[in-house]
Amino acid sequence: MPLQPWMKLLSTDDHLIEPPRLWTDRLPAKYRDLGPRIVEQARGEGQAPAEVWNYEGRIYPYIGLNAVAGKSPEEFGLEPTRYDEMIPGCYDPKARLRDMDLDGVWGALCFPSFPRFAGTVFLDGQDRRLALLCVQAWNDFVIDEWCATAPGRLIPLVILPLWDVDACAAEIRRTAAKGAKAISFPENPVPLGLPSFHTDHWDPVFTAAEETDMPLCLHFGTSGAAPRTAPEAPFAVTITLFATNSMYAAADLLFSPVLHNHPRLKIGLSEGGIGWIPYLLERADGTWERHRFYQNVNQTVRPSELFHQHFHGCFIDDRFGVEVRHHIGVDKITWECDYPHSDSYWPKSRAYAAEVLADVPDDEVHKIVELNTRRLYNLPA
């Protein structure tokens, strides 16, 4: 069995649900009513009211999920809309650790839920001062409370005040000093109304990420633009195409100035799978060979070389990706669990990983499930 009992599974893509008092416990008194807080909303006769977030008077339904696409409003009631309808491991770090133990998982990097995976909900904020305090409150919660419950097992990832690039850089340095290990960043800022990777706008962020040696984790969907072919297409089309967002992000960055100007920047493609990588690199190199001469792209470094210097990916059950791992680079692959989403194999993630990695040599398995993540995210053994 290539996955040995002593290998510690580290997941580079899990999620947490914010506890109800995350912001009210941390914001100054004058902001407590405007900042995110849980309120009840009627859900229909005979049903307990839903618990929803209220942020500056805007209502954001579902504490933990917004799986509305492809569902009629009548079906929304099937999903948890109250904390007491969720498994406690969603929002309670001690319960999370027990669930990780049951699952054979040692460590987990957790993305936000209500703030969206890269904190982009705070771009909606009318009061920028409040929005900044909300970002800082989430980061402080993750570092001081969630991850402090089990240092070395719960891995701190932080979000940024994306409307202010200098504040982003300051927040990276502030949280790095407190122990943060990774930064969640939009896979593409443009659909969010922000400048693209093809400008120098984000340079202070990339410089701060290099200086603090923290990867930028681009979770698919964080651009706010899900792949859709037609309004009436079943949601299965979108789910099938989710990884194309990671392909967009990779191609966008490979042909941008970012990686040339920031040679130590690390990019994680979160939840995007890995099987597509060899194809995309072949295609990008071919494009570069034929079409670089008349375009404003770097003329000396092949995209595949840049990819291998800067990127890493992760997978849950990408058997094809595991099969073509040497075309991706074994050092560039990490494992993910995706708890507490139903995509995860909890409580048998370890058994499933062992099955997917059954034909992989032990030393490569160890890199994929543990050592690569320790190296990329600076996690000592």
Add this chain to the structure above:
Amino acid sequence: MSRRPESERSDWTDLDLLTRDEAYGRLQEEIGLTVSRLAELGADDSAEHELLDTRLRALREAAEDLNVQ
């Protein structure tokens, strides 16, 4: 005040949270498999037996916690 956010802007569209019922069902299934594996073990598999026993207890505790609330 809007009743719902702009769901099309959300990146939660892949967020299909494991429900208590689903989690309970998964735990019950794993408990059944663990019990079966324990029954298949021979007398000389004491180390494996102990590991599975510990896992079985933990699975049952977790299932009980989800079932009582």
